[in-house]
Amino acid sequence: MKELLTRFSELETPFYWYDLQLLDDTLAALNKANTEDYHVHYALKANNNPKILERIRKAGLGIDCVSGGEVKHALEQGFDPSHIVLAGVGKTDQEIAYAIDQNIFSFNVESIEELVVINEIAQSKGKRPNISIRINPAIDAGTHHKITTGTKENKFGISDEDLFASVDLIKSLKNIHFIGVHYHIGSQITDLTRFKNLAIRINEIQQGLIDKGIELPHLNVGGGLGIDYLNPDGNAIPDFEHYFKVFRDNLKLLEGQELHFELGRSIVGQCGSLITKVLYVKKSGQTNFLIVDAGMTDLMRPALYDAQHLAQNISSDSETQVSYDVVGPVCESSDVFNKGLVLPESKRGDLIAIRSAGAYGETMKNEYNLRPLAQGYYSE
Numbered sequence: 001m002k003e004l005l006t007r008f009s010e011l012e013t014p015f016y017w018y019d020l021q022l023l024d025d026t027l028a029a030l031n032k033a034n035t036e037d038y039h040v041h042y043a044l045k046a047n048n049n050p051k052i053l054e055r056i057r058k059a060g061l062g063i064d065c066v067s068g069g070e071v072k073h074a075l076e077q078g079f080d081p082s083h084i085v086l087a088g089v090g091k092t093d094q095e096i097a098y099a100i101d102q103n104i105f106s107f108n109v110e111s112i113e114e115l116v117v118i119n120e121i122a123q124s125k126g127k128r129p130n131i132s133i134r135i136n137p138a139i140d141a142g143t144h145h146k147i148t149t150g151t152k153e154n155k156f157g158i159s160d161e162d163l164f165a166s167v168d169l170i171k172s173l174k175n176i177h178f179i180g181v182h183y184h185i186g187s188q189i190t191d192l193t194r195f196k197n198l199a200i201r202i203n204e205i206q207q208g209l210i211d212k213g214i215e216l217p218h219l220n221v222g223g224g225l226g227i228d229y230l231n232p233d234g235n236a237i238p239d240f241e242h243y244f245k246v247f248r249d250n251l252k253l254l255e256g257q258e259l260h261f262e263l264g265r266s267i268v269g270q271c272g273s274l275i276t277k278v279l280y281v282k283k284s285g286q287t288n289f290l291i292v293d294a295g296m297t298d299l300m301r302p303a304l305y306d307a308q309h310l311a312q313n314i315s316s317d318s319e320t321q322v323s324y325d326v327v328g329p330v331c332e333s334s335d336v337f338n339k340g341l342v343l344p345e346s347k348r349g350d351l352i353a354i355r356s357a358g359a360y361g362e363t364m365k366n367e368y369n370l371r372p373l374a375q376g377y378y379s380e
Ligand code: LLP
Pocket: 043, 046, 064, 087, 147, 184, 186, 187, 188, 222, 223, 224, 225, 262, 263, 264, 265, 266, 301, 305, 359, 360
């Protein structure tokens, strides 16, 4: 830690710090657990840092994108177009045309209208891209409501009532190639029975398709596996073995059918921390505020989803423990990282590590209040 503190003292705070060794270990654990050679597409939205993408590409993963910009970025980082999938409820005509031109592996289509538009654009180019239908399976992921995607109130996917209408329509659309079905029920899912429920529902839907004479070569179950935000050192690497086992044990794949995953957070979440400096220690009534130089502009998750990220004082070795509200400098009452967090007594200039910030940290940073953007650094 001493060595790291010396390095940290040379960098302008706040900044993101990535432990690339942990990323490599996580990727190795993922690949080891993937005994069936399932196709794992990393969800680029979680972290698009080139150094991180390089490791992910070298580990053999494909990419899950949600915009033309992400497809372009993935290609620039050396990912093979045949390993790229593109989802999103509102793909623009330009994004669709671009992805068709790049010959990506597949579009995950989220509405009947989108099927028609992709077909039209493909026809104008004399092409026939692969498409999967994203089905909203009406399965509750049991996670925060703002990161739940698979229930009827969510905007994502085609509802199962519209499934057969879509299938009938697809038969008449000559410029799309129907290869599979896609699901994604939500994010930060720590209760594996939610994935079991998904698998059981997929079997029912698949049987419905078989009854109609439709057997598809690909099935994509999305991502969503959660991480342990409260114990990042104790549980640095998610339990990929049990995660894959749930699908292996419960999903009835057709002969030769390929299974795809789209994992984001579970791959990169624990390898990143946001390092910030204490600006002021302020007492107000009974509350001790630790005012740090990182705010919700650097890491939005606590303000957006009431997310808990463990904050640790990495400078102080005081034996006195004090309860703090760790807050940022942004002019919003929601700019709070932790309430009532017990830390060693802290003072101006101490460095605080806000842990488990590798996923949906840097990618969601912004310049509200005209604050500069935090940079990312690495330990190899
Ligand atoms: N596939 C699709 C279609 C998705 O929409 C997502 C995430 C993933 C895969 C990857 O999910 P993961 O394995 O990372 O859970 N900003 C929020 C999370 C939003 C997730 C959006 N979709 C957060 O910070 O918690």
